[in-house]
Amino acid sequence: MTKQETITTTGGPFNEDLDMIRDQLRRFIQTEVTAKADAWEEEGMVPRDVLRRMGDLGVLGMRYDEKYGGAGLDVMSSVVLAEEVGRSTFGGFAATVLVHTDMASPHLENAGTPEQKARWMPSITAGDKIAAVAVTEPGAGSDVAGMRSRAVQDGSDWVLNGTKMFITNGVHGDIYFVGAKTDPDAKGSRGITMFAIEKGTPGFSVGRALNKTGWLCSDTAELIFEDVRVPAENILGEVNKGFYSVMKNFQNERIVLGAMACAEAQTALDMTVDYVKQRKAFGGVLWDKQAIRQRLADCQTRIEAGRQLVYHAARQDVAGRDCVKEVSMVKAYCGELVNSVLYDCVQFHGGMGYMRETPVERMSRDARVQAIGGGASEVMLEEVAKRM
Template sequence: MSIQYFNEEHEQLRRLVRRFVESEIKPYADEWEKARMVPREVIRKMGELGFFGIRVPERFGGADMNVLGWVVLAEELGRSTFAGVTGVATIHSIMAAPHLLHAGTEAQLEKYMPGIVTGEILTAIAVSEADAGSDVGAIRTRAVRSERGWVLNGSKFYISNGVNADVYFVAARTDSTAKGANGISMFIVEKGTPGFRVGQQLEKMGYHSNDTAELIFEDCVIPHENLLGVEGKGFYAVMKNFQNERLVLTASNVGEAMTALKMTIDYVRERKTFGLPLIERQTISHRLAMLHARAEAGRQLVYHAASLLAKGEQAVREVSMCKAYWGELVNEVMYTCLQFHGGFGYLREGKIERMARDARLCSIGGGATEIMLDEIAKRWDDVPYWM
């Protein structure tokens, strides 16, 4: 008997997202890639359909679903083949906004959350710096309390949604004597705040429709009440939400990989060499069959990890396994699928070329594969079937 991870509410969401992908993303997203952004009206349409309120309480316009709803959203958006579009939506609603939901005061929640759910407010999470990516404890941006408010100085790098966001959740060091993970706090910074500006828009290998930028803070004064959560505990808030970020990224990888495999199987059924369809070449059919098997195993691992989080378990080991596994597998899938598309796969007009470029981020963003393997290795003594 198969394990049922999803209920009817999840499946209704899946059908809704799938229809949206077919009618509102696939016909237009090539233009968004060229423009290096997703139009705001598209973001608002996602909000109207409830994509940004999946885990938000009903009083703010959300559906109050569990984490499996996020998995459904990411997987189905991943099937669009446009990872940049997936990135805009998931970074806003799953990687950035939960910081407000988990730690915001009632006043902060009432001010921002309804607009976040509808897509009127676009958010970004600003933690990474040029010399501090996975190592959150190495950040250098500083925030000093003054009579006027908190004064921020420093810069952030690799910030997705960085150009077009309206509200940023910014990590800064508030205790100059603390080392590493200690003394980091989170702040709410609105676009247009004096002393805050968007620096260069960063050109990337992939994810072109997901704008990415440098952020610069020069004596940026924000109100005292814009402290988000407990002073000095921002590192732990970031690490807590990393579980969501990593799981959702792998869920989008599931959709991307399965779609790439289906596209490639369809292609090799039609493409002939020396009088035979490529699918009849055993070396090709066997390689695709093994990748399909590995992708299916990885899909089940993602669903299992999500089910553990839905039960309230930490599941750091399982989520780290998902991230390490899929960060490497999605790249292997795209490499192989491009190879079997031959010269056509190398052309910009083909989907698989873009998908291969997008996939390269997946073993880096949200925690590099090597970091994830370290997280798994720390927990070998917790493996239940070894005990």
């Protein structure tokens, strides 16, 4: 694929280095993911060797320091990664990768000590250790302040008890960045601390693998912590200040989820345009029907609006500006957008759009969670409203 073709496809503000990363990723995903991931949907996981090979490509730590195997790039590299894994048509694969690179490991990057980074980051960027973030609980998702997990200091250690729910990479992960209340008297979002806990730590177990509607090749788990003893050197950042770390990481998470959603919507729309240009009905092809052409054109318009909103929020982040409003707009708009576009794509595939053998059927199931996970649309719109 030529550079011009890549730029035309993405329409993004990317330099030559990022275009090269995109091309490399696209080739890898076409041959190693899209062609093989149907089997992963049945297995309920992305094979570890695929993630290690992505580590070999250098795309699992693009935001991190070179001494840890990273590339020292900014959020635009995450946008490229999110767009390309989104184009795979397998939302579970995209979620597995992006949780590792842009939702879990940033906790270590942003709050970890040099010793903690040296201990874990090289394995994370190589794909040898897969990361998960465990903040969500049965009664506390977007409402982080409702967290009930508790950690109590005992000598130089902390003893953690609680349950986490809907944790991506929860079954097959290796290192978990876990939030718990450490000040029982603190109100609201105060008094939360983040801990790094490795698989195999006594008292830490996977309660159950969760059976989802979509994202089937992404493992999702309930996690149980029963008197888990965590040494003080595994605390990320300051005690009782973990909420601020969670909120900071949410901004990056929501940009990449928006980029992923737009790429999924674009890929599904491209498939649908190809299909309606070939499908014959009522004496001609469906593309000849003005109503269908215009609805698909409307989808394309809204996708482009979402994409440019993602790029705008990313530029604000690169410039170091407060972009909570823009990022919240991204998550709300793009999460709804991908669902709306996939609805139309299934509709215009007719009966085939409802068959499991058709990619848009799987993509429509995968899309549903994007208006929920990472910040429900209603919560995001409240964040926008607060800043109006």
